[in-house]
Amino acid sequence: MGLIRNLARSSTVIRQILIRNNHKIIMARQLHASRTDGVDKNVWVEFTQLAADYKAVNLGQGFPDFSPPKFIQEAFCKAVSGGPIMHQYTRAFGHPPLVRSLAKFFSRIVGHEIDPLEDILVTVGAYQALFCAFQALVNEGDEVIIVEPFFDCYQPMVKMAGGKAVYVPLRPKAASGAVLSSGDWVLSAEELASKFTPRTKAVVINTPNNPIGKVYKTEELQMIADLCIKHDALCISDEVYEWLTYDGAKHVKIASLPGMWERTITVGSAGKTFSATGWKVVHRLCNVFILFTACSFDDLFWSQVGWAISSGHIVKHMKTIHQNTVYHCATAAQEAVAQGFEREYEVFGSPESYFQQLPAMLHLKRNKLASCLESVGLQPIMPQGGYFMIADISSVKVDYNDQSSVDEPNDFRFVKWLTKEKGLATIPVSAFYSPEHSKEFDKYIRFCFVKEDSTLDAAEDILRKWSKGQ
Ligand SMILES: Cc1ncc(COP(=O)(O)O)c(C=O)c1O
Ligand SMILES: Nc1ccccc1C(=O)C[C@H](N)C(=O)O
Numbered sequence: 345m346g347l348i349r350n351l352a353r354s355s356t357v358i359r360q361i362l363i364r365n366n367h368k369i370i371m372a373r374q375l376h377a378s379r380t381d382g383v384d385k386n387v388w389v390e391f392t393q394l395a396a397d398y399k400a401v402n403l404g405q406g407f408p409d410f411s412p413p414k415f416i417q418e419a420f421c422k423a424v425s426g427g428p429i430m431h432q433y434t435r436a437f438g439h440p441p442l443v444r445s446l447a448k449f450f451s452r453i454v455g456h457e458i459d460p461l462e463d464i465l466v467t468v469g470a471y472q473a474l475f476c477a478f479q480a481l482v483n484e485g486d487e488v489i490i491v492e493p494f495f496d497c498y499q500p501m502v503k504m505a506g507g508k509a510v511y512v513p514l515r516p517k518a519a520s521g522a523v524l525s526s527g528d529w530v531l532s533a534e535e536l537a538s539k540f541t542p543r544t545k546a547v548v549i550n551t552p553n554n555p556i557g558k559v560y561k562t563e564e565l566q567m568i569a570d571l572c573i574k575h576d577a578l579c580i581s582d583e584v585y586e587w588l589t590y591d592g593a594k595h596v597k598i599a600s601l602p603g604m605w606e607r608t609i610t611v612g613s614a615g616k617t618f619s620a621t622g623w624k625v626v627h628r629l630c631n632v633f634i635l636f637t638a639c640s641f642d643d644l645f646w647s648q649v650g651w652a653i654s655s656g657h658i659v660k661h662m663k664t665i666h667q668n669t670v671y672h673c674a675t676a677a678q679e680a681v682a683q684g685f686e687r688e689y690e691v692f693g694s695p696e697s698y699f700q701q702l703p704a705m706l707h708l709k710r711n712k713l714a715s716c717l718e719s720v721g722l723q724p725i726m727p728q729g730g731y732f733m734i735a736d737i738s739s740v741k742v743d744y745n746d747q748s749s750v751d752e753p754n755d756f757r758f759v760k761w762l763t764k765e766k767g768l769a770t771i772p773v774s775a776f777y778s779p780e781h782s783k784e785f786d787k788y789i790r791f792c793f794v795k796e797d798s799t800l801d802a803a804e805d806i807l808r809k810w811s812k813g814q
């Protein structure tokens with residue numbers, strides 16, 4: 345038996361090597377589907393691996409290195425030990441308690457009665473909600489306007505749906521001269537209007553924005569809404585950082601503006617909302633349940649939870665994509681998120697609310713990172729929201745001494761150098777731009793501040809030593 349298993353395994357390995365090295369040996373036709381062309385590079389795959397390889401202090405990919413709040417950890421453990429149904433499939437389009445909680449919570453905010461069964465789709469993270477939106481709504485040849493800088497997955501997702509991404513940049517413009525805040529990055533109404541054509545199907549916005557932290561004002565959203573309505577286009581609004589705003593900036597949902605509910609898809613994320621992008625900390629906490637409930641460790645590799653909220657006539661088509669791809673998301677994770685929203689509904693607006701506590705904590709971390717960057721001569725752009733900050737590296741002269749990266753943009757080379765030589769991982773900002781515009785923005789790198797103070801201190805230590813030439 346063992347021999348047969350080993351033979352089967354080695355023939356699989358040989359086959360994979362043949363496919364990798366010369367697929368024509370196996371298949372005379374093109375092996376891969378053409379939709380994978382041009383979308384194979386991924387900044388997270390590359391830079392998260394680099395950070396791990398060099399064991400760098402990681403201010404790169406955005407995820408908290410501290411625990412989610414106690415109430416959500418407890419809800420998660422309670423769900424895990426909640427009997428057999430918590431380990432089996434639930435409703436394909438969203439666990440009933442979760443869609444009910446989301447509908448109750450967000451109806452109050454959008455100012456529109458959300459139907460839990462018709463108007464919500466629960467997905468594996470916001471990522472899958474975005475995928476379902478593009479697949480369900482973009483046809484071959486449709487144009488999708490994307491505001492730059494943008495979370496990188498929008499472009500490949502539009503392309504895989506057969507659409508064409510059309511870009512419009514936020515431009516740094518400050519009345520006083522120096523651009524110091526993400527609020528100084530603005531969208532020109534004329535420029536946006538000029539991008540619409542009869543093929544425009546949708547506009548994608550992200551507020552608070554990743555990577556710069558811009559929080560769109562109501563007037564800016566109204567301008568976008570007016571153009572969507574005028575040109576009969578949809579709006580895909582990525583609001584995964586909706587609770588994270590600072591200095592009085594207020595997050596506004598474009599879906600709440602007149603005439604926009606019917607044409608907006610609002611995307612949200614439990615990972616960002618409850619600081620649990622992978623439930624990794626909860627795994628450890630649940631070890632005790634593994635012992636007592638005899639469920640396997642694999643059962644506890646929960647997926648993330650995200651959602652899309654929109655009018656039922658739009659969600660209907662996203663459900664079609666979901667039921668033919670992922671079909672259904674982890675039951676216990678959905679149950680825990682439902683409990684989290686029930687709790688937040690009760691304490692909404694009070695100091696007990698995590699949606700107040702998390703931004704209050706991050707506000708301090710934002711200021712701590714900004715003063716550190718300033719003190720070493722890296723001018724930060726102060727974010728009004730989210731958990732990222734970009735900083736200008738153009739004043740820094742570095743001898744990269746790295747032939748492998750000579751053809752790459754300056755920010756890519758800088759980030760690689762900083763990770764490899766100084767042990768501090770960040771993300772190059774030109775990765776958030778289209779190839780047409782990335783050159784103009786390769787003087788910025790992105791730092792993530794949803795980190796323990798000890799991690800921020802370690803980063804500060806590296807930057808200070810470097811600036812002193814040590
Ligand atoms: C703007 C933005 N949208 C969507 C996502 C994906 O969210 P999720 O982790 O819920 O899939 C992220 C980060 O991961 C993000 O920064
Ligand atoms: N969830 C993901 C799925 C795929 C690729 C990246 C992510 C991220 O988490 C990136 C994070 N939002 C960031 O901006 O650093």
Ligand SMILES: O=CC(=O)O
Nearest residue numbers: 388389392405621
């Ligand atoms: O890199 C992405 C993630 O979710 O992990």
